[in-house]
Amino acid sequence: MTNNTKILYDEKVKSLAEKYESQGFHVLTELKTDELPFDLGNYQPDLIAIKDGSGLVIEVKNSLNRLSIDRLQALAEEVSTHPGWHFLLVTLEDIEAKSLPGTSEQFPSWQELTDRFIQAHKLIENDEIEPAFLLMWSIFEGALRKRAVDVSIPIERFPVIGLLRHLYSLGELSISQFDLAQACFEVWNRLAHGYIENLNLPVVHNFDNLVRELLGKWTVELAISQLSSEDLAAFRAWFAEFDAASLDKREELRRNLINQTSLLLAQELIRNEKLKKELNVNDEQVINVEFAVSLLSPEDLAAFRTWFAEFDAAAWDKQIEKDVAVGRLDVLAQKALKHLREGRCTDL
Template sequence: MINNTKTLYDEKVKYLAEKYESQGFRVFTEPKTDELPFDLGNYQPDMIAIKDGSGLVIEVKTSLSRVSVDSLLTLAEEVSTHPGWRFLLVTLEDIEAKSLPGTSEQLPSWQKLTDRFDQAHKLIENDEVEPAFLYMWSIFEGALRKRAIDVSIPIERFPIIGLLRHLYSLGELSISQFDLAQACFEVRNRLAHGYIERLNLEVLHDFDNLVHELLREWVNESKIKKLAAILMKRLAKDYQIFNEIVASELGNIDKETKGKILLSIKNSLRQKGLENQFNDLQHLIDESFDSSIVESNNPQLKTNQVILLDKAQIALDTLQGKEQKKIIHTINSLKKFPNCSPLQIANLSSNPNYFIARQGKYRIIFEFQPEEVTIVDIVNHERLNILYGSLKEAKI
């Protein structure tokens, strides 16, 4: 069995290397340290493929059961910080596609998915219930795969069940969304394989609401990311006209979205070593917008005392590098709770005084009392469910 697995692995690596080379890539299998495009710590990829100043860092697995996406997520995020580079996970169980992994995803755009969603509604209006459900499923699955790419989770080619489970465990889907998706998947399979399925209109209605909710959230976040990138490019070209750009680009965007864009700009400046320049940018932005949507050093703003319980401190100490810094930054932001709009905050349904702050794949459990925030625990999404029970998160 071990020899057979090794043979399958070697064949996959050889096949990929030949395919990438045929498309003009320079390919390095099991690259040495001096062949890597940037520092990857102790990690050695199975392959890197480079073309036209961009490239792919590739990990090859023979089976999904051998994959720990959680451990690869930080690596994928690190690779994505380098312009033109992307981390790619390839397994023998990936869905079939004509495109070579990482070169042309052949997925519809967010706009196309939105247009298709409108078309599905026309089928529903014409009482074409089963075709509408199957069409809606294709839109849903396409949205899941695009979301994985957008947030640098290298699972967009996974079979649908693996895709759903990983997106759920990493916090991209809530418990109720995951449960509904699984139920709809079973209905989809029976319809797709030719069986008669008396489709419950309530199920179709719930699934329709789910797809609409995810499209609205993920399309909006995609626009935010693109807009922040546009602003950063323009900023690099001409710093003096930055205020005019912000005024024209953000003039008609709601307060919460503005906060997310400004946070994205701040993070981009930090990655480029320009963190000190953000104060200058903030002054420019404050001339046109309410300064409450960004972090402020206003001494008149009341701040909370932040206390870490032992469990939370131990969890924080186990984190390393950028993950730990992000969590510390989020905890510091809670000094201004509830006036910390860029953060995603939810109630813990089992305790009205407990809240959840989201930072990437992690959740910070904290208790809020007047002028005091107590950090109770720091967990990933999966452990959140295990330790604190079934949750229904309501954004506030």
């Protein structure tokens, strides 16, 4: 960074700090690693902004070129483990904007995106192809940005092409999904800028399938990551049975989930815990996740199987660490040491 660039950079960071302060944030700059509110290794953020028990760890970059997103993702994941805290990546262009980064951006929920997807589908059914495509793109881009936030990839504010490229490079999109998204972006770009574009149904249907696929995959993964340990154990057992089952058995399990979902829709039944137990109706959240997984295509199910194996192994590791921290394994450890002293152990 040249002297002139460094002077400009420092001025922009100072300007950003003043903007946060004007909005009631307590801003910290030029922090040493031991002055951070939590351990981030040897990382030193440009700013920390704190307000009402929440905080932003802010990294300022001259541009989005040649960024090490892997490194920043690891930082964002660590920051997100602290309730109320968020890692934010901003550029000098962001500082010039009127809106304050990290305070004004709101993304629709996954349920809202799904509801909009249904609306877009109705437009397709009514042969309103162009409005359907434009709405579908809005849903798609919203899903990309929300996915980035959910998995702590700090690129939710990137231009859409950069967003696509980074999500592809980090394995969130397959090569076929990336290629289709790029092709659809070119169509959207021409439409959005007033050019005439002869849309055809195959393009819209392909894009519709892509958005449906990503919404299904990402909402399922998020829902599973939010399950309690007890609900996760219930899902683990169900998935083991479903994954090993024949096609006929899978259909039987799917029908059972449909029946349980129907039962849960009855408000009187939901309130009657005794009746729920008698009918073996599991937790509604678990049932919804199980049903969503049961509807995955063979290709999506294979991808989910790989993802869940990695997620479940990490969940087990976290649970063991938690049990060790609170002393739940102390008795077993003492018993093992006793057996070792008494010569009741064998070498592996």
